[in-house]
Amino acid sequence: MDLAFIITIFFIGFIGSLLSGMLGIGGAIINYPLLLYIPILFGFEGLSAFEVSGVVAVQVFFATLSGVWVYRKGGYLNRSLIITMGISILIGSLIGGIGSRLLTEEGINLVYGLLAILASVMMFIPKKGIDKADHEDLHYNKIVAAVLTFFVGLGAGIVGAGGAFLLVPIMLVILKIPTRVTIATSLAVTFISSIGATTGKIATGQVPFVPALVMVVASLIASPLGATLGKKINSRYLQGILALLIFATTIKIWFDILY
DSSP states (O other): OOHHHHHHHHHHHHHHHHHHHHHTSOSHHHHHHHHHHHHHHTTOOOOOHHHHHHHHHHHHHHHHHHHHHHHTTTTOOOHHHHHHHHHHHHHHHHHHHHHGGGSOHHHHHHHHHHHHHHHHHHHTSOOTTGGGSOTTSOOOOHHHHHHHHHHHHHHHHHHTOOSHHHHHHIIIIISOOOHHHHHHHHHHHHHHHHHHHHHHHHHTTOOOHHHHHHHHHHHHHHHHHHHHHHTTSOHHHHHHHHHHHHHHHHHHHHHHHHO
16 A cells, blocks of 8 residues: 555545535545545545445544534524434444445445435435524424434444534435524534444454544545535535535446446
C-alpha cells in the first residue's frame, strides 16, 4: 500500500466528511462510490465492495461524532427524536452489518443503488412550510419514525452507511421536521446507526484498517469544518445540494449495475 494510494484515500475522506458535516449526512452516499471507483481510475488495485463498506462504516462513525460535537450547543439536537430513531436504527444496522457478509459484492452494490433511488425520489418531493415549525416543540409519529428507521438501519448496515442520506428526507418529508433540526439530529441518529454497522463490519472481517484509519483522520479534520459551514448556509441551498449529490451517485451506481 503506497503513499499515493493513502493520499488518494485521504482526499476522498476529506471531501466526503466536509460535505457530511455541512449537509447532516454521514458521508456514505458520497464516499461509497468514490472509494469504489476513484482508486481504480488512478490505476490502483482498488477495494472490494466488502472493504469499501467496512471503511465507510468506520468513517461515518467518526464523521458523525465530530459533526454532532459541533451542533451540541445550537439547540437543534432533539432528544426525543434521537432516542426514538436511535434505538430502532441501531438494531437494524447491527443486523445489516453482520448479515452483509452473506451477500455478494453485486448484492451490496444493489442494496446501495436501491437506497439511493429512494433517497433521490424523497429529496425532490416538495416540502412547503417545514421550516416554519417550532423546533423546540415538535410533534411527530413515533411508531412511524421507529419502523422506518429500523429498515433504514438494516439497509445502511449492509453498505456500511449510517443511513443519513435516507434519514434526512424521511425526517423532512414524512415526519415534517424543520431542516436545521433534521441536519443536526440526523447526525446524532446516524452516529448511533454507525455503531451497529461498524461493529458488524469489524466482527465479520470487512474492515481494512489502514484505509479506515486514513479516512478517520480525514473525517476528524473535515467534518467539523463542514458542520460550521452548514450553520451559515441557507437551508434551501443545503437541501438542493444534498438532492443533487444523491441523484448523481444514483445514476452512476445503477449504470454500473446494469451495464
